[in-house]
Amino acid sequence: MSPLNSCFYECSVLHHRFVPKVHRFVYRIFLFAFDLDELPALHRRLPLFSLNRANVFSFCESDFLPTVEPLHQPSPENPAGNRFGAKTSSLKERVVTLLANHGVDLNGGRVVLVTLPRVFGYLFNPVSFYFCYDRSGVCVASLAEVTNTFKEMKPYFLGPETKSPAPEFDRPKLDRPNYTLPSSASAAACFHLRTPKYFYVSPFSDVDVAFDFTLRAPADRLAIQIDDYVGAQRTLTSTLAGPRRELNGMRLAWFTLKYPLITLRIIALIHWHASLLWLRRLPWFAKSARASDQRDLYRPHSSITPPVQRVAAEISNSTEAV
Numbered sequence: 001m002s003p004l005n006s007c008f009y010e011c012s013v014l015h016h017r018f019v020p021k022v023h024r025f026v027y028r029i030f031l032f033a034f035d036l037d038e039l040p041a042l043h044r045r046l047p048l049f050s051l052n053r054a055n056v057f058s059f060c061e062s063d064f065l066p067t068v069e070p071l072h073q074p075s076p077e078n079p080a081g082n083r084f085g086a087k088t089s090s091l092k093e094r095v096v097t098l099l100a101n102h103g104v105d106l107n108g109g110r111v112v113l114v115t116l117p118r119v120f121g122y123l124f125n126p127v128s129f130y131f132c133y134d135r136s137g138v139c140v141a142s143l144a145e146v147t148n149t150f151k152e153m154k155p156y157f158l159g160p161e162t163k164s165p166a167p168e169f170d171r172p173k174l175d176r177p178n179y180t181l182p183s184s185a186s187a188a189a190c191f192h193l194r195t196p197k198y199f200y201v202s203p204f205s206d207v208d209v210a211f212d213f214t215l216r217a218p219a220d221r222l223a224i225q226i227d228d229y230v231g232a233q234r235t236l237t238s239t240l241a242g243p244r245r246e247l248n249g250m251r252l253a254w255f256t257l258k259y260p261l262i263t264l265r266i267i268a269l270i271h272w273h274a275s276l277l278w279l280r281r282l283p284w285f286a287k288s289a290r291a292s293d294q295r296d297l298y299r300p301h302s303s304i305t306p307p308v309q310r311v312a313a314e315i316s317n318s319t320e321a322v
Helices: 036-045 091-101 249-258 262-279 287-293 307-321
Strands: 007-017 023-035 049-051 057-059 111-115 127-133 139-147 153-158 163-165 189-196 210-216 221-230 233-246
Touching (some): 007 221, 023 233, 023 262, 036 049, 036 111, 139 163, 139 189, 153 210
Antiparallel strands (some): 007 233, 111 127, 127 139, 189 210, 210 221, 221 233
């Protein structure tokens, strides 16, 4: 069998809140890095994995980047408009179209998606990362697709203007203070963007807090960092770092045992640590309090969608499905 571009990354995830009270936790996970062109081959080669069908691990293309659906409160500067693509578009086609709307032509290149599929039918990814390569193999753009616990989804585009050689990982933010990136990872492409999120991610962060993304193109290691800023003050850092592992049936079976029900574990950890922060009386923000500031997102929750708009969207979606 031919070698795969797709692989695993076995990672440590660190969340460190600095204000108004310090709160820090680390946990281990694994992630798939899917070359989207290889999804049909993975469906055939991995007994525990299926594409658009039920299995232990199920990758459903409709779970990601739903650009064929209405965009909630699109910003005037959003070049994608309200919606684009066809219902029959593959995930890669939707990514390519989104990039084209931002002026980036992949010209037949690859797209690598770092994420988790459904596990025993359950899906939750706080954030998925797309790394987009042109035909010559150069990583020219990336996307961070953020999903909250209300199942709302918002993609953040990091284009060529955000690209630079990757800096060293900020050591105080790592789970292992003495860790340094290998030279191959340090030299890889890096995309950096600071932008207001205008999205409800946590009840302990307001919706206009700035996301500061540092996304390094994956190589022999994955190294990603997302910080929250209020003005010039960094309030929270999250890092994801770990080595590449070969993707094969044996390793997938081992990770199924080593990291059981991983998507359920992630959502459980989120709620557990939110409960700890609530018990420590951190300021809390209601989702409905700033509904007008939550924009450029897909699948809006009823808490921010007026009933008339909600009914219109349902009619539009059902009409298109006929």
